[in-house]
Amino acid sequence: MTEIDLKAKARDAMANAYSPYSRFKVGAAILTEAGNVFTGCNVENISYGLSICAERNAIVHAVAVEGPGMKLKEIVVTNHNENGDSGACSPCGACRQFMIEFSSPSTQVTYPGESGDVVTTVKKLLPESFRF
Template identity: 55%
Template sequence: MDVADEALMEMARRASESAYAPYSRFRVGAAVRTLAGGVYTGCNVENASYGLTCCAERSAVFAAVAAEGPGMRLVEVAVHAAAHSVPPCGACRQVIAEFGPQARVLFPSGGVVTVMRADELLPARFELDPPG
């Protein structure tokens, strides 16, 4: 990991402090870097109707799309879970791969930071050609 990776991981850690997780108490933060050079963060936001919960990774990606528009492309995603280390869930992997199949995904695992490409985390992602 280089200095830029460490800074992105720190941003993800800080984002986890804003998580709204009253049900699971599982606080997660994410930070994404885009091809345009933007950096955006997100945290998980739970809901009493569990299916409406949004993960940190998707929150960060959606913030990037809102800021940069539909052409936004991811180059790096960092994830931090306060309680214990986990890679992105399947839904988040799909969203990350949609906006950056070659994006580097960093997440703590067993005391070290694992770095994988999005297409390695989700090798057979769902793809649909948009109409038009």
């Protein structure tokens, strides 16, 4: 699976986003160490705090299928802002913490930046993650 395929899958998932409140559609596609691809989109709720991001949606699906040993190899996020502003947006703090739980130091994440896609690692996005 190449990054381009993951981006296409993220876009497909994004088309199914339920985002009537923010009008900000997000799609995520993840490749697991086992070689499976899972996708997710953001699903908002009128009780805003119940909304879930595309990244966590995809990870939850991956765990449901592969089990608690699921490990992330790569994550690609895409979005479309129906409000017309830039779509540049890095994963939120909750998703960063959620991603790192299932990541290795080399797990790659790609997201839309101000001047094209940003490719980095989950570890760089959240160098001091919560642990106990």
